[in-house]
Amino acid sequence: MVRYLSTWKRSQFSLLPNPDASRSLAYGENLDYILSKESCQKALNEITSWPEYKVSPLTSLPGLAKQLNLVDVSFKDESKRFNLGSFKALGGAYAVLKFLKTFIEQKDDITVDTDDLRKGLYKNITSTLTVTTATDGNHGRSVAWGAQIFGCKATIYVPASCSPSRIEAIKEHGAKVIQTSLDYDETVRHCVKEAEKNHYQIISDTSWEDYHEVPAQIMQGYSIIAEEALKEYFTRPFRQAIPPSHIFIQAGVGGLAAAIAGYFWAHLGERRPKIVIVEPENAACLYATAAEGTLTKARGDKETGNVHTIMAGLDCGETSPIAWQILSRSADFFMTIPDAITGPTMKLIAASPFNDPVLEAGESSVAGLAALIMTATHEDTREILGLSPDSRILLINSEGIMDQSLFQKMVMENETN
Numbered sequence: 001m002v003r004y005l006s007t008w009k010r011s012q013f014s015l016l017p018n019p020d021a022s023r024s025l026a027y028g029e030n031l032d033y034i035l036s037k038e039s040c041q042k043a044l045n046e047i048t049s050w051p052e053y054k055v056s057p058l059t060s061l062p063g064l065a066k067q068l069n070l071v072d073v074s075f076k077d078e079s080k081r082f083n084l085g086s087f088k089a090l091g092g093a094y095a096v097l098k099f100l101k102t103f104i105e106q107k108d109d110i111t112v113d114t115d116d117l118r119k120g121l122y123k124n125i126t127s128t129l130t131v132t133t134a135t136d137g138n139h140g141r142s143v144a145w146g147a148q149i150f151g152c153k154a155t156i157y158v159p160a161s162c163s164p165s166r167i168e169a170i171k172e173h174g175a176k177v178i179q180t181s182l183d184y185d186e187t188v189r190h191c192v193k194e195a196e197k198n199h200y201q202i203i204s205d206t207s208w209e210d211y212h213e214v215p216a217q218i219m220q221g222y223s224i225i226a227e228e229a230l231k232e233y234f235t236r237p238f239r240q241a242i243p244p245s246h247i248f249i250q251a252g253v254g255g256l257a258a259a260i261a262g263y264f265w266a267h268l269g270e271r272r273p274k275i276v277i278v279e280p281e282n283a284a285c286l287y288a289t290a291a292e293g294t295l296t297k298a299r300g301d302k303e304t305g306n307v308h309t310i311m312a313g314l315d316c317g318e319t320s321p322i323a324w325q326i327l328s329r330s331a332d333f334f335m336t337i338p339d340a341i342t343g344p345t346m347k348l349i350a351a352s353p354f355n356d357p358v359l360e361a362g363e364s365s366v367a368g369l370a371a372l373i374m375t376a377t378h379e380d381t382r383e384i385l386g387l388s389p390d391s392r393i394l395l396i397n398s399e400g401i402m403d404q405s406l407f408q409k410m411v412m413e414n415e416t417n
């Protein structure tokens, strides 16, 4: 291993094997209300029919794989999804469409075609409706885009920490953006209160008691990432129809991770990859939940208790309960990483020291990669995770560079040696 990777080898992390993981347990009907093969297929049929749809690239990084003594490291690159900069484009817009269709169909007892909605055939109804959500940026942009193309209004609540460029990206789609003085979790509660007061429809990517249908639809939209990836693993000749052995996947409230883990669990059963859930150490709600065995808030910063991380999309202190229902049995490991490793990892992707393809990757995107390098450069964690020269790793580049000034700062400031 070259000197270049010593930054990751030196960094501190926590790794928790999931005591409740069960490889032999079959994906149960009790989880079908969140993700079923049928609901994922429906999302796939709908979303792949949109004119903007394209399969996102699966990009191999052979230079890095060689350095880490692994057979393959591949990045599913969501940075260009629908030109919205992140995988979130698959979820929020789909749920907005589902809401509008159901609303009109129930009202007028008709079947609504997506193209007719886009053409504005139901504008007299849709223009009176407002969708809303709380967001760290990417999900709100997807909801705003859905509202724009399907013809309703959107009011989006963002936390105090949301950057001006993320706010602008939401406004570009015609949405009203309200910045609170709160953190993400309190902004979610604020949004719920405002929605009740103003009769807005909540399109949230996190769930809570009695609110799971919309976040489940959003996860069904995300499952397209797994579907596309698996198809490619099974058709690329060098992979010889073998699925990835490990997926390192970053989590905020857990919706993305659960969609991917649930899809692989439902489709591959015991043959599914090992799933490693990665969170920032100061916003690790899934890690805390796994450690306690019950839904538990993130502990936050050791001194202040504040939940905050530079990885904006992962800046969440509370797990989505429906995501936990899937991950509690299907995730193999929970891991936390420090914010300080974000800059060097963004730089690694941007500078490509091992002559791999260059990807555009934002702060939240690189968490899975950082975790892979940290664990693969230690003999003991390689063994615990079962990483070997035969391992084929799948990572998700979950967002592009959403905040250019932060990207420049982090890449310029971080010297790796």
Ligand SMILES: Cc1ncc(COP(=O)(O)O)c(C=O)c1O
Residues within 6 Å of the ligand: 086, 088, 136, 138, 139, 205, 250, 251, 252, 253, 254, 255, 256, 257, 312, 313, 314, 364, 365, 398, 399
């Ligand atoms: C870029 C990015 N990656 C990962 C995540 C995590 O997704 P989830 O909150 O569903 O766990 C988010 C959430 O906003 C995100 O924006």
